[in-house]
Amino acid sequence: MKGIIFTEFTEMVESVFGFDTLDTIIERANLPSGGQYTAVGTYDHGEMVSLVIQLSAATGMEVPALLKAFGTHLFHRFAKIYPDMIAGESSALGFLDRVETHIHREVLKLYPNAELPRFENHWVTDRELEMVYHSNKHFEDVAEGLILGCLEHFNETAEVTRIPGDSADGGVLFRVRLAADAAAV
């Protein structure tokens, strides 16, 4: 997993929970890399799992809630770090539909060894998008947070429903339906 995900995570932990908590979880997670991440490095995604488990132990917050909050934070950071990827898109659903076909492809040009999830999208109506997330990393909580962060970024309100799948690679369906009162926006 790319270092930028780790550097964003450790920066979020430090700013929300403080340096001591960050220091403690890095120590307790017993990380093969030692926890000295650089944005361009590549690290075992298991290190992220270890860090989040330790963060959960240190804060008393559940792992899924922490991953989801991180996903939302990450979207806002991506919007700052990669403004060109968002420029030209005016709606959250339009953007989400382009993650698979455009955004993550651009990411692969920047980081050829990136290990990205796969999304299968389906428009139910022009106000409702279904996304099936496939990844052996099982970061569906992060995906949900990213979807929520995307909605916040575009200032849109939607109902996000999540339905776990039973396919071999654990596809998880997200149904994102714009709120009725968003029609006038």
Ligand code: HEM
């Ligand atoms: C400007 C927007 C975005 C950028 C620049 C971006 C970039 C990236 C990068 C760099 C990674 C790490 C790849 C690796 O570690 O090898 C990643 C992973 C991921 N991205 Fe995106 N992404 C964006 C938007 C989104 C959105 C909106 C979603 C959800 C719908 C999403 C879902 C994910 C997930 C869940 C992962 C974790 C890896 C996995 O689950 O297999 N991304 N993305």
